Amino acid sequence: MATAVRELMSAPPVTCPGEAPLSEAARLMHHHEIGSVVVTDGPKVVGIVTERDLLRSAAAHADPLVETVRLWMTAHPDVLGPEEEAAAAWSSLTHHHYRHLPVVDDGGLVGVVSLRDLVAVAQIRPAAEAGIDVPRGLEGVVVAETGIGDVRGDEGFYHYRQYSAVELAAARPLEDVWALLVDGVLPDAAGARSFAAEVAGLRHLPPGLAAVLPSLAGPGSAASPLDVLRTGVSLLGSELGWRPTLDIGAGELRAQTLRLAAVVPTLLTAAHRLHRGLEPVAPRDDLSTAANYLWMLLGEEAPSEHVRAVEQYQILTIDHGFNASTFTARVITSTGADLAAAVTGAVGALSGPLHGGAPSRALAMLDEIGTADRAGAWIREAVSRGDRVMGFGHRVYRTDDPRSTFLRGVARSLGGPLVDLAEEVERTTVEVLAELKPGRRLYTNVEFFAGVVMHTCGIPRDMFTPTFASSRTIGWAAHVLEQAADNRLIRPAARYVGPPPPQPVPPR
Numbered sequence: 146m147a148t149a150v151r152e153l154m155s156a157p158p159v160t161c162p163g164e165a166p167l168s169e170a171a172r173l174m175h176h177h178e179i180g181s182v183v184v185t186d187g188p189k190v191v192g193i194v195t196e197r198d199l200l201r202s203a204a205a206h207a208d209p210l211v212e213t214v215r216l217w218m219t220a221h222p223d224v225l226g227p228e229e230e231a232a233a234a235w236s237s238l239t240h241h242h243y244r245h246l247p248v249v250d251d252g253g254l255v256g257v258v259s260l261r262d263l264v265a266v267a268q269i270r271p272a273a274e275a276g277i278d279v280p281r282g283l284e285g286v287v288v289a290e291t292g293i294g295d296v297r298g299d300e301g302f303y304h305y306r307q308y309s310a311v312e313l314a315a316a317r318p319l320e321d322v323w324a325l326l327v328d329g330v331l332p333d334a335a336g337a338r339s340f341a342a343e344v345a346g347l348r349h350l351p352p353g354l355a356a357v358l359p360s361l362a363g364p365g366s367a368a369s370p371l372d373v374l375r376t377g378v379s380l381l382g383s384e385l386g387w388r389p390t391l392d393i394g395a396g397e398l399r400a401q402t403l404r405l406a407a408v409v410p411t412l413l414t415a416a417h418r419l420h421r422g423l424e425p426v427a428p429r430d431d432l433s434t435a436a437n438y439l440w441m442l443l444g445e446e447a448p449s450e451h452v453r454a455v456e457q458y459q460i461l462t463i464d465h466g467f468n469a470s471t472f473t474a475r476v477i478t479s480t481g482a483d484l485a486a487a488v489t490g491a492v493g494a495l496s497g498p499l500h501g502g503a504p505s506r507a508l509a510m511l512d513e514i515g516t517a518d519r520a521g522a523w524i525r526e527a528v529s530r531g532d533r534v535m536g537f538g539h540r541v542y543r544t545d546d547p548r549s550t551f552l553r554g555v556a557r558s559l560g561g562p563l564v565d566l567a568e569e570v571e572r573t574t575v576e577v578l579a580e581l582k583p584g585r586r587l588y589t590n591v592e593f594f595a596g597v598v599m600h601t602c603g604i605p606r607d608m609f610t611p612t613f614a615s616s617r618t619i620g621w622a623a624h625v626l627e628q629a630a631d632n633r634l635i636r637p638a639a640r641y642v643g644p645p646p647p648q649p650v651p652p653r
């Protein structure tokens with residue numbers, strides 16, 4: 146910061162000798178409307194006496210007419226030079242909990258700088274915000290404790306509770322993982338059956354929501370499925386009378402989370418069909434979550450390999466550390482707001498292309514590239530223009546995204562020309578990014594092969610992000626439960642960098 150102490154200090158300084166009575170110091174402070182008086186011996190600074198010292202003396206029943214300033218002052222105070230930067234003054238004041246520092250030039254007192262002078266300068270934080278600086282985007286900052294899962298970016302590993310998420314996707318159905326996240330334990334066979342049956346029975350839309358859906362999502366509507374989800378979740382909460390998380394117990398909130406995550410696929414697929422002028426397909430409770438999702442979306446039973454591929458994608462995307470939408474859900478829950486409020490906000494966060502909006506863009510890129518031999522030139526041109534290659538790069542992973550690795554395998558097992566093209570483009574893109582963005586370690590993220598898998602399973606592009614949202618709802622719900630169970634309002638601070646206040650408000 147360029148501002149010098151000379152520009153901020155109060156001058157001339159108000160002084161008194163050490164032999165003056167405390168009452169004189171009090172009179173000077175009152176008269177000049179200041180909080181301290183510098184104690185001098187000729188031109189030399191010998192101390193500083195402040196309002197705080199006067200308070201201390203009063204508390205000790207010192208007689209202000211008799212006791213001298215010298216007895217109560219801070220002797221040999223730290224001083225500043227007039228050309229020192231204001232930042233140095235700030236650091237001195239806050240470090241030692243001083244409020245005033247004499248400014249000395251060439252051995253003589255020339256002014257006093259106070260905390261009040263300093264906070265009037267932009268880029269200097271008000272005292273109350275004696276803050277901790279964190280990196281932009283909160284990268285790497287631990288903001289909560291969680292038992293739900295974690296991402297180890299350097300190792301290319303993530304887990305749900307104590308299990309590798311990828312191993313869960315390989316070994317278990319979605320409902321088992323859902324139970325694990327919500328209840329904390331992986332169910333045994335009987336528990337899994339009863340959990341799956343419980344959630345299968347919660348899929349129907351409540352009548353009020355079903356009634357407004359055609360006007361929200363119908364053929365003329367400009368709303369995307371995610372827009373409908375955002376509004377639909379909000380309506381669901383009010384229709385079902387969900388009360389603030391602050392006012393309900395864990396059991397009631399758990400029941401709400403199951404209902405929500407069970408209804409979301411119904412809501413999304415109904416919105417999609419209505420938009421195309423088709424009748425929504427009612428949910429079936431004899432199908433798994435993934436099978437029922439494809440059933441409601443496509444209006445026919447999907448082949449089992451498609452069901453399993455989509456189910457594995459959904460398992461992989463239930464949770465992923467403190468991503469932006471999960472953080473959003475937790476911030477909202479921390480205010481005590483209801484589950485619908487938290488998830489409505491989370492859907493909003495997920496709708497951004499830097500978070501959930503990339504799989505259809507990754508596929509659009511494959512379309513544009515067209516054939517593998519064009520990939521190198523296309524990527525090179527895009528990166529030189531400053532564009533981001535969709536489906537590549539990740540805030541946390543600095544190696545292969547394990548979800549991408551797993552989904553590459555799923556895509557391979559499904560097969561088809563798109564899969565071959567995707568693998569070619571992946572190879573080329575990694576090479577070109579390594580050359581043009583050296584040291585950034587950019588690899589495919591979940592979105593790249595997710596688009597390929599979903600497309601191959603017949604999911605339309607505008608349902609890619611909604612499909613992601615359908616499983617991420619389970620993760621959000623788990624985080625809402627966890628936040629509500631041990632809550633403290635999340636309320637960070639920001640550094641003010643605008644014009645220095647307080648400035649007089651100009652007349653109109």
Ligand SMILES: CC(C)(COP(=O)(O)OP(=O)(O)OC[C@H]1O[C@@H](n2cnc3c(N)ncnc32)[C@H](O)[C@@H]1OP(=O)(O)O)[C@@H](O)C(=O)NCCC(=O)NCCS
Nearest residue numbers: 498499500503532533534535536537538539540585590592
């Ligand atoms: C995911 C993403 C937002 C992470 O961003 P981030 O951690 O903030 O990364 P940064 O913005 O700090 O990028 C670091 C560097 O890598 C580059 N980079 C990151 N992702 C890139 C991509 N997909 N294509 C080209 N360059 C990329 C940035 O341009 C930057 O380069 P610079 O240092 O020369 O400015 C980012 O990688 C991205 O935009 N990817 C494409 C969108 C996407 O796939 N989103 C889905 C995420 S699951």
